[in-house]
Amino acid sequence: MTRVAVIGGGLSGLSAARAVRECAAQKGVDAQVLLFEKEGYAGGKIRSARSGGFICEYGPNGFLDNKPSTMALVNKMGVTERLVKSNDDAKKRYVFTGGRMHRLPEDPMSFLSSEILSIRGKARLAADYFLPQGTDCDETVAQFVRRRLGDEALDKLIDPMSAGIYAGDPSVMSIKSCFPKVKAIEMQFGGLLRGMVAMQQMAKAKGQSGPQSAGPGGNLWSMEGGTGELCERLALECGDGLFLGVNVTSLERMGAQWKLSLSHGEPVLADAVIFAIPSYDAATLIRPHSEESARIMSNIPYVPMVVLGLGYEKATFGNPLDGFGFLIPTKERRKILGALWSSSIFKNRAPDGKVLLTVMTGGARNPEVTLLGDDELMALVRQELAATMGVRSEPVFAKIFRWQKAIPQYLLNHGDRVATVEALFAALPGLFLGGNAYYGIGINDCTARAEVLGPKVADYLCGAKG
Ligand SMILES: Cc1cc2nc3c(=O)[nH]c(=O)nc-3n(C[C@H](O)[C@H](O)[C@H](O)COP(=O)(O)OP(=O)(O)OC[C@H]3O[C@@H](n4cnc5c(N)ncnc54)[C@H](O)[C@@H]3O)c2cc1C
Known part of the structure; x- marks a missing residue:
């Protein structure tokens, strides 16, 4: 029997673990896949809070169907009926500029008439x-x-x-x-x-119609129970191969295998190891084996964010919130990045008579906002929503989700540095690079990377065992 250790139980790790199990089985390789996650829950940034009839997201609200990997994953898991598609109105996106909301044009004709x-x-x-x-x-x-x-x-x-x-x-x-x-x-x-x-x-x-876009495009999807449901279901599929609350503290070469030291329990030997953790955590583990990889990985910056799920009485809003939400240009000098009108995007995100907004703050633009205490932050956000959306009422429901290191930033020539790390990893047999710090930060990028790693790791296991 061969053994694969996946470090990190976010979507990257969970989907890679599934892909390895599937590809190894197809190739007839007897592989045990163990996944180690330092937190007491699986999903990483993808987590849904269900409370008082609201479904709030700690991180992502959904994934687009303009790339196939996440949709394919959901279908393979046999949970297609749990998918929810965004409402048609969610195609309407707004930018708050010059003191008012402007609808983003979706095609050249509406672009000409738009005042944005x-x-x-x-x-x-x-x-x-x-x-x-x-x-x-x-x-x-x-x-x-x-x-x-x-x-x-x-x-x-x-x-x-x-x-x-x-x-x-x-x-x-x-x-x-x-x-x-x-x-x-x-x-x-x-x-x-x-x-x-x-x-x-x-x-x-080819007989297709509709405007072609250089932007993201596509429909947004989530699960009935929120985006977190995807990771909860992937975690269940891991069975007794999932170790929650277990931090991988170091990695040592032992002959043809790797020894993982753990915060709890005996060390584990593995033939292959997938990194599915943030680059700053990966840097610590890889440093004894590749100083240069560690240097590059630890230099990938992350920005902090605070996400607020705010519930309101529907009657609070003069207009129907008929769209996806709005974003704000830096030049407007506001303290929030924008807000999603979550209960307009997906059904069942708020109880009857209520609406749910998801407000994003912080990022590269206003990192200092993330240091505010809950009361100060709520006061600031209320002020910002009054100035942008004209909302002056108190929310009837509020959840605050803080991420000190929310999203990795791909700076100029990022691709060259990732290529260097991949070349250095190639000299460390059995180590594989995953996680959202290298090849794309979206849900689709994490699941697409799993599609690459599954066959790669299964081939490696075939070769390693002769
Ligand atoms: C606020 C926010 C909104 C977003 N919105 C969207 C969106 O709408 N659509 C979209 O496509 N994407 C979105 N994203 C991006 C998407 O959520 C992430 O790219 C994706 O969830 C990253 O998954 P991951 O598994 O690579 O990393 P993570 O989710 O960070 O998981 C890594 C895991 O590794 C664990 N770990 C770290 N070190 C160790 C160790 N030594 N041992 C064991 N475990 C360890 C961590 O605890 C963590 O659980 C958003 C992200 C944020 C933060």
Whole structure:
């Protein structure tokens, strides 16, 4: 029998453990998969709080179906009927700028009539069509967007989107690692608008309709019991291979195997080890074996965030909250990143007669906000919601979720540094790199990485056992 140890019980670790079990079985390898998670619960950043008829998310609200891996995972788990699709209204997204909400245009026609950009800003954005293709070098998101679409598009469209996905600062984020599809469109078609026109024509030729987007696109999905249900179900599938409340404290080479020392219990020997932990934790374990990997991993910064789940009486709101929610550009100098109208996105997130908002604070923009105590934070958020949404009532329900190190930031040339770490890992047989610090921070990226690691680890086990 071979043994695989997975370190970290967030979605990356849980989905990788499942993929290894599946691939090893397909290849006829007898593999025991053990998963170690230092906290007393599985799921990491993905956790749902169910209380008083509300379902609040500690972290992600859902995943998009524009990439296939998470949907495929749910289907393979046999729990497709537990999926919930976002309401159609959730396609309406807003940006709060110039003192009011602007609906984000979804197609070129609504873009022309939208007031989110000035006429000058729209003309500058349209100039993208005539601009030459850039080089293949990495740039910051801000450099790329300024070059192609202009300052106003950066400030009012891409800056809030960078905050919404990464809680990040576009002036330091890598375009190639944070928005790889966008950079790929420039490299393939010479420009973003030319790319969108070409993609539209190709889709038409295939008989598909609808506008092509360089942005995220797709429908948002979650589970009936909240996003946390996905990890709860994956954890159940681990059976007695799941060890909660067990910290992996060090890693030692023992012949062809790795010895894991644990905070509780005897050390464990494994043929293969998957890292599915944040890069700063991985750096500590890898340092004795690769100083350079540890240096790179520990230099990946993380931003702090506080997420607030706030319930209100429906009657509080003059308008129906008919959309996904809103994001705020940095230039507005507000203290929240934006808010999701969670009970408008998914059914059953709030009891009858109530609504649920999910407010995001902190990130690269306002890290100091995350240091406020609960009372001060609530007062600040109430002030911000009054200024943006005109909500002046007290919430009838409030939950605060704090993440000191919420989201890893992919800085300029991140991809080169990850390639270096992978090359160094290749010299350490049996160690495999997972987790959201390298190849994408989204739920889909974590499950896509598991799809890569499953066959890779199973092949390694076949080779190692001869
Ligand atoms: C506020 C917020 C909102 C988000 N929204 C979205 C969204 O809407 N859609 C989306 O696609 N993505 C979203 N994300 C991103 C997504 O949640 C994460 O990328 C994903 O959950 C990361 O999973 P992971 O397993 O890689 O890492 P984590 O969830 O961080 O799990 C790592 C685990 O490793 C454990 N660990 C660390 N060291 C050790 C050790 N030595 N031994 C044992 N265990 C250890 C930790 O306790 C942790 O449980 C959001 C993230 C945040 C923070």
